[in-house]
Amino acid sequence: MKKIIFCFLLLLGCATRQDLIGLEQHIVNLHERVSRLEKTHVKDLEKRVKKLETTIKTLNAISSRQVDLLVQIDSLQTALNELNGKVEETTYQLEILKENLNKDIENLNNQIKDLQKRINDQISRLEKIEKRLKIIEREKQIKRGKTEKQLYQEGLAYARKGKLKEAIKVFNQFLKLYPKSNLAGNAQFWLGECYYSQKKYEEAILAYQRVIKNYPKSPKLPPALFKQAKAFLKLGDKETARILFEQLIRKYPKAEEAKWAKNELIKLASPELSTQ
Missing domain, CATH: 1.20.5 (Single alpha-helices involved in coiled-coils or other helix-helix interfaces)
Structure with a gap:
């Protein structure tokens, strides 16, 4: 170690000043x-x-x-x-x-x-009472000496005299007592005629409809159909009236009312004639 230090000092001693400056800079x-x-x-x-x-x-x-x-x-x-x-x-x-x-x-x-059972029982009871009342009324009419035909003639007589309220009452009574009579269709038709004369056209239409529905074989069916159409005309329903007139012509072409229906259709087709 001493030898190394000695050598280092020796080297230093040999170094120039320039080397020292370079070393310092380094x-x-x-x-x-x-x-x-x-x-x-x-x-x-x-x-x-x-x-x-x-x-x-x-x-x-x-x-x-x-x-x-x-x-x-x-x-x-x-x-x-x-x-x-x-x-x-x-x-x-x-x-x-x-x-x-x-x-x-x-x-x-x-x-x-x-x-519902109680109502049905009441209806059944009322029907029995109604049947009994019809029998009683019929018996009263017989006791008064008025037959089925006489009662119908009475209503017809009132209608022809213009006593429409009395006629309506009698025809209703007739239909109540004799609903299956051969004259029932006629009585129903005359009820419609009475309402028509009173200008109660809705009631008349319904009355004529009962003739058509309940008495299809009645001779009053063609006139009932014609007058029903006329009632609709009175109410201003020309289309329904036209349908009924055509139905009348088609079903009863030989009836007198069919000819009248054709005339009515001509009037409906011509605005000038329909206003006359």
């Missing part, structure tokens, strides 16, 4: 280089630290949002549980309501059946 350069390296390294470390700090902040923010999200999810789960509870309660209440409603419906159906 040392300075080394110091500057080390300093620059240190600065560069420090800056790099600072950047990495800042980056780490930013990353940590980001992670903290994400963590905070995750916490908030977990809180919200927990809150939603609680609300969902409450809602499920309400749904179950509502479903239970609806089942009870449905059961009670079914019981009420069953009770009402039983009451309706019972009421």
